[in-house]
Amino acid sequence: MNQGIDFNKFVFVKGLISFAMLYFVLKGIERISSDYIEIEKYQKHIKNFIIINFILSFPILNILFVSLLWFSMIGIYGYIFYKACCITYHLNKINQYLSERYTKILIKRVHPRKKTYWLIAIIALIMSIGGITFLSDPIMYRLEDRSVFTNYAIYAYRNDDVIIEYCSIWNESNNKTGTLKTTNTKTVAYPGIYIRDELIEISKQVSIKVNDNSVLPDDTIDITSENDGQHTGYQKLIFDYVYFDNDLEYDYGPYISIVLYDKDGYKPLDMNVNLTKVKSNNYGYRNNEIEIKNTKNAFIKDGVALVRYLNWLETGVSTGTITEMIASEKLLEFRKQQDLFIEDSFESISAYGANASMPHYKPSHENPVKIEPRGLYLIDSGGHYLDGTTDITRTVALGKLKEEEIYHYTLVLKAHIALMEAKFLEGTNGGYLDAFTRYNLWKNRINFNHGTGHGVGHVLNVHEGPQRIGTAGNEYPMEVGMVTSDEPGIYISGSHGIRIESIMVCVKDEMTEFGQFLKFDNLTVVPIDTRPVDKSLMSEEEITWLNDYNKMCYEKLSPYLSGHDLEYLREQCKEI
Numbered sequence: 013m014n015q016g017i018d019f020n021k022f023v024f025v026k027g028l029i030s031f032a033m034l035y036f037v038l039k040g041i042e043r044i045s046s047d048y049i050e051i052e053k054y055q056k057h058i059k060n061f062i063i064i065n066f067i068l069s070f071p072i073l074n075i076l077f078v079s080l081l082w083f084s085m086i087g088i089y090g091y092i093f094y095k096a097c098c099i100t101y102h103l104n105k106i107n108q109y110l111s112e113r114y115t116k117i118l119i120k121r122v123h124p125r126k127k128t129y130w131l132i133a134i135i136a137l138i139m140s141i142g143g144i145t146f147l148s149d150p151i152m153y154r155l156e157d158r159s160v161f162t163n164y165a166i167y168a169y170r171n172d173d174v175i176i177e178y179c180s181i182w183n184e185s186n187n188k189t190g191t192l193k194t195t196n197t198k199t200v201a202y203p204g205i206y207i208r209d210e211l212i213e214i215s216k217q218v219s220i221k222v223n224d225n226s227v228l229p230d231d232t233i234d235i236t237s238e239n240d241g242q243h244t245g246y247q248k249l250i251f252d253y254v255y256f257d258n259d260l261e262y263d264y265g266p267y268i269s270i271v272l273y274d275k276d277g278y279k280p281l282d283m284n285v286n287l288t289k290v291k292s293n294n295y296g297y298r299n300n301e302i303e304i305k306n307t308k309n310a311f312i313k314d315g316v317a318l319v320r321y322l323n324w325l326e327t328g329v330s331t332g333t334i335t336e337m338i339a340s341e342k343l344l345e346f347r348k349q350q351d352l353f354i355e356d357s358f359e360s361i362s363a364y365g366a367n368a369s370m371p372h373y374k375p376s377h378e379n380p381v382k383i384e385p386r387g388l389y390l391i392d393s394g395g396h397y398l399d400g401t402t403d404i405t406r407t408v409a410l411g412k413l414k415e416e417e418i419y420h421y422t423l424v425l426k427a428h429i430a431l432m433e434a435k436f437l438e439g440t441n442g443g444y445l446d447a448f449t450r451y452n453l454w455k456n457r458i459n460f461n462h463g464t465g466h467g468v469g470h471v472l473n474v475h476e477g478p479q480r481i482g483t484a485g486n487e488y489p490m491e492v493g494m495v496t497s498d499e500p501g502i503y504i505s506g507s508h509g510i511r512i513e514s515i516m517v518c519v520k521d522e523m524t525e526f527g528q529f530l531k532f533d534n535l536t537v538v539p540i541d542t543r544p545v546d547k548s549l550m551s552e553e554e555i556t557w558l559n560d561y562n563k564m565c566y567e568k569l570s571p572y573l574s575g576h577d578l579e580y581l582r583e584q585c586k587e588i
Contacts, residue, residue, distance in 0.1 A: 169287050175206040206246035211280050212237055215272040222268050244355045303470045310400030315537035316572045317346040323580035330385045336362040336375035347395045357394035357401050357474040364389050368509030371462050386411035388508050394474050403474050404536050405513030409543040420502040421510050421544035426452045427500035428512045429554050435521055438528040439489045442481035449500045465496045494518045539565045539584040559587045
């Protein structure tokens with residue numbers, strides 16, 4: 013580790029300088045106005061702040077109170093600047109008050125010179141600026157974890173008792189800039205381990221090792237877990253990142269050991285397994301040809317479930333008995349009827365009317381909302397199948413719509429098509445791709461406050477990196493084989509919400525003199541509702557894309573549907 017300036021000395025010296033400045037201000041105030049009661053109150057505030065500042069000048073305490081430094085330092089320095097200004101104000105007011113109203117009073121008349129006012133204000137301002145700059149000081153970066161990932165590998169395993177959703181292993185290099193410069197490289201492992209509920213209930217402690225290196229502070233600790241909703245019937249074990257001094261083997265995968273102990277010391281689970289590497293490259297997840305082929309099968313099955321569900325919903329909504337939660341549970345029933353279905357990939361967002369204006373809305377039985385035969389209904393859901401993971405959002409018209417709803421729906425559809433049809437140079441990241449989606453919205457002075465696209469794992473995380481499409485940008489370029497969502501939206505509080513989400517895979521386009529170009533191929537097979545579309549706002553190319561997409565949905569789904577479900581599909585896939 014290289015270090016330009018000793019951290020401890022730097023913090024201590026900086027604390028002493030602040031202490032001296034504050035003490036100078038305090039003594040100046042005492043000299044010009046020791047008898048004024050308001051001044052005495054402010055003197056107390058400043059004394060308290062001096063004590064706090066002096067305590068924080070010690071390095072160990074500085075680190076312990078790092079959260080206080082980050083969230084309160086500007087407020088603390090700003091507060092003392094405000095109080096100093098108040099003192100100056102009261103000095104002027106007391107002079108004016110005494111000269112106009114009284115000739116004999118018990119309070120001493122104060123006549124500080126103008127330069128004294130300026131001196132107090134300037135020093136307080138300097139301290140305030142010093143507090144703000146402290147937040148960007150290299151010392152704070154010294155406490156902050158900034159990492160550069162130079163190697164990356166992910167492994168997965170699943171059986172009836174354990175799901176190892178991922179085990180990421182990478183080299184972390186910390187590079188600091190500024191007054192303090194440090195460089196340190198370590199190997200990191202972080203397994204995401206889920207244990208079946210029944211085993212968690214009877215177990216008291218756990219031991220986890222990766223390549224014979226303990227993942228836990230001790231070899232065995234008390235179990236801490238949570239139900240994060242990712243896997244029904246499983247609890248996620250909670251522990252910190254694990255740092256190793258030795259390098260782990262990237263090419264062959266880690267050897268992992270998991271042991272659970274009950275209260276009597278018996279082992280309800282004793283598992284040793286060599287994890288299979290399912291993804292590996294410098295940037296993150298890329299599906300291979302077999303995974304993509306199987307994922308396409310999963311999306312066809314998911315499309316069958318969604319069409320049957322939407323037909324059921326639109327047929328039964330007039331009864332007035334269907335709530336958001338009932339609808340969500342019914343969709344799960346249709347998915348369970350599909351071959352190789354495992355579970356929901358996340359908790360469904362079933363939102364009617366104004367509730368859809370909340371992008372992450374959750375329905376409940378405690379607050380049932382009836383779905384009515386008018387307006388818009390949004391369903392955002394997905395499933396884990398043994399052959400792939402799905403994620404889809406469709407917004408459908410259940411009856412009469414307002415002009416604003418039609419207008420916004422059409423803009424969202426145009427934004428969705430723009431990204432799906434994008435062509436871009438190899439090496440382009442998600443920050444640039446986001447502009448394809450938002451162009452039609454920004455042109456109409458409209459925006460949405462969530463990401464446009466996230467990575468989708470293969471029977472793993474439905475939200476999986478490292479790729480991401482959004483205004484925040486992403487350092488990782490889109491690569492061939494990456495599976496990503498396309499989900500623009502418009503949300504009008506108290507009125508309606510619209511989102512259209514399909515999943516796509518990055519593939520090669522053309523090689524030109526300028527380099528290799530890439531594009532997206534659609535994976536989702538669920539018709540896009542054309543009833544809320546204002547055709548006059550669509551270009552000929554967009555209309556062609558929409559008609560071709562719905563035609564493709566009919567061709568792929570019709571062999572698996574019959575009766576009223578098939579009639580519904582045919583109606584939904586009609587050209588506009």
